[in-house]
Amino acid sequence: MTNAILEINGLHQYFEKGTPNENHALKGIDLQLREGEFVAIIGGNGAGKSTLLNSVAGSLPVSYGQVKIAGKDVTYQSVEKRAKLISRVFQDPRQGSAPLLTVEENLSLALKRGSWRNFxxxxxxxxxxxxxxxxxxxxxxxxxxxxSAEIGLLSGGQRQAITLLMATMRQPELLLLDEHTAALDPQTSATVMQITDKIVREEHLTAMMITHNMQDALKYGNRLIMMDHGQIAIDLNAEQKQGLTVPDLLAMFKEKSGTALTDDAVLLSD
Ligand SMILES: Nc1ncnc2c1ncn2[C@@H]1O[C@H](COP(=O)(O)OP(=O)(O)OP(=O)(O)O)[C@@H](O)[C@H]1O
Ligand SMILES: [Mg+2]
Known part of the structure; x- marks a missing residue:
């Protein structure tokens, strides 16, 4: 596919390869995201979701395979080099902004792509x-x-909303959201999710979002991927996920993987 924003070919990730603790965490992932696709990624603990995002962001060297962003092969590019193409929002609201700078200073720094010199x-x-x-x-x-408020004095939800603005201000080719609402209370999480959806749609961004919230995965985005033991078990487009319920998803997962989905967050949530 030529107009893919993200193209992953035959991606394998091993941890501690060649030792008795060898862990084959990603087993040949092939995935393409087209411009404007907003994919929610779910799956049990240890399924490989974070490993997949880390491989795309470059924070984890690839064992085998290829990662292309906007047509460029970035497989061996550093995180810093890829940062021109990718923005990432993490779970911890304290991670995405400088606490002692004001709201406007943080936004200004983001506009200058984090260049303190220009700032x-x-x-x-x-x-x-x-x-x-x-x-x-x-x-x-x-x-x-x-x-002019110091950002460190804002609530987690306010801070995460601003981090989203900062991450998307320069319209990245790809937005990576790594359980970015998981540390927030349910109400705040819902608000930040709505804001995320609005920004992704209005800016026509291509985004990958890991979530443990299956309701959110069904409600938001136009594609849903379920991972299991280092592989993509289920990949649904907007039409296919329309009208599905959480029990439907769990049943699909069970049928595909042979086991029930084990996920602390899901088990704890109701
Ligand atoms: N840095 C690491 N060193 C060794 N093993 C790792 C490392 N990171 C992840 N793993 C292992 O790789 C597998 C996939 O982990 P990963 O963190 O990608 O799962 P996940 O789907 O994000 O799970 P969770 O929902 O619990 O966050 C797991 O077996 C995990 O223990
Ligand atoms: Mg994870």
């Missing part, structure tokens, strides 16, 4: 401030009035 030399310009105000207002959290 210190120009500061926050007035026209930038107006753009930030608009973007913050669109989140619906009243943050447009908190431009």
């Amino acid at each position: 210190w030399s120009s500061g926050v310009k007035k026209n930038e401030r107006n753009v930030f105000k608009q973007k913050l207002a669109s989140l619906g959290l009243g943050l447009e009035n908190r431009l």
